[in-house]
Amino acid sequence: MKGVDLADRAGRQIRVGLDVGGTKIDAVAVDPAGEILGRLRRPTGWGEDAVLENIALAVGTLAEQVGLSASDIRSVGVGIPGLVDADSGRVLHAVNLGVDSLDLAVRAERALGVPFRVENDVKAAALGAAALRGVSGSMAYLNLGTGVAAGIVMDGRIWRGARGTAGEVGHISVDPNGRLCGCGQRGCIETFCGGGALAKAWGRPGSLPVRDILDAADTGDSEAVALRDDLYRGAAAAVRVLVLSADVETVIIGGGLTSLGERLEQGIRHALLAGAEASPFMRSLHLDERIELLPAGSPAAAFGAALVGAAITEKESVSHG
Numbered sequence: 001m002k003g004v005d006l007a008d009r010a011g012r013q014i015r016v017g018l019d020v021g022g023t024k025i026d027a028v029a030v031d032p033a034g035e036i037l038g039r040l041r042r043p044t045g046w047g048e049d050a051v052l053e054n055i056a057l058a059v060g061t062l063a064e065q066v067g068l069s070a071s072d073i074r075s076v077g078v079g080i081p082g083l084v085d086a087d088s089g090r091v092l093h094a095v096n097l098g099v100d101s102l103d104l105a106v107r108a109e110r111a112l113g114v115p116f117r118v119e120n121d122v123k124a125a126a127l128g129a130a131a132l133r134g135v136s137g138s139m140a141y142l143n144l145g146t147g148v149a150a151g152i153v154m155d156g157r158i159w160r161g162a163r164g165t166a167g168e169v170g171h172i173s174v175d176p177n178g179r180l181c182g183c184g185q186r187g188c189i190e191t192f193c194g195g196g197a198l199a200k201a202w203g204r205p206g207s208l209p210v211r212d213i214l215d216a217a218d219t220g221d222s223e224a225v226a227l228r229d230d231l232y233r234g235a236a237a238a239v240r241v242l243v244l245s246a247d248v249e250t251v252i253i254g255g256g257l258t259s260l261g262e263r264l265e266q267g268i269r270h271a272l273l274a275g276a277e278a279s280p281f282m283r284s285l286h287l288d289e290r291i292e293l294l295p296a297g298s299p300a301a302a303f304g305a306a307l308v309g310a311a312i313t314e315k316e317s318v319s320h321g
Helices: 048-065 104-112 121-132 189-193 195-202 209-218 222-246 256-260 262-276 280-285 300-310 314-319
Strands: 004-006 014-020 024-030 036-043 073-080 083-085 090-094 099-103 116-120 138-144 148-154 157-159 250-254 291-293
Touching (some): 014 048, 014 121, 024 048, 024 300, 099 104, 116 300, 121 138, 121 148, 121 157, 148 189, 189 195, 189 222, 195 222, 222 262, 250 262
Parallel strands (some): 014 073, 250 291
Antiparallel strands (some): 014 024, 024 036, 083 090, 138 148
16 A cells, blocks of 8 residues: 555553644643543644744643653654645645744754654544544544545555545535635535535624524524535535545544534435435445544544654654654
8 A cells, every 4th residue: 555654552651642723732642552641722823933832832731731751752743734744744834823834843853852743634633533433444534624624544554645635535526516615626525514615605603603504504594404405415425435435434524513413413424315315336335324423522633643653663763862
């Protein structure tokens, strides 16, 4: 299989994992047995220097919280949005963080004296979801948040594909006459089930616009009903693409929209069943039985980042002191 990383959970010391989001950093400390010893959240900050500073503060504060010293931390893994060169630890175009180009691993190692490894946030979350849910074979992690993205894990390894885009379903166009996507295409899956696209189409004020859409749909608001149906059909389309293209056994759904809970899960299941009604082949795949929703607030992304850090080899660890 081409382009994979293996996460080795074995080790003698503590691994730290950081999920760096647009507004907050979710940090966990993980022992060699894979148990989470501590967890905290702190603001991310804006711009390269602020992001780096808050990563360092998150590591230091977490270590203090669980009674560790720097020498107890074997590695730090970071999941972060943007284009990530996993080999060098460099992050490009993380626009929601104000980061254009950041040599994150090098600068963080220099600041803390601990080996760092950096991965795209969704790929790290896919690894964490597979570990936490005990998936031993193949799975896809579908992240439904402001945008839509996915990562694929095969036998405990991130599957990258030839150029690192394996599983990126958000910008597959399923309706060439649909809404304009930020990528320049029309009718991308993300325009149907991305939280940002739905909020823009809804166009009404509110702190949780997708929840507002579902609530309004329950009262019979015709515009809300249409957008709710888009959400379910778009997510169902993403599940179909992931299963048909990679033949994964399970699709675990995570991201901010999981706060919608059973309404989201059941809506996607019904959309999958409706889409298979006319096709014996699609019915034979039992797609509705192959999806699973992560609990809201799951530490999967940060835990996956800790596993990414665990992939640092013994040689790399020794060379960083």
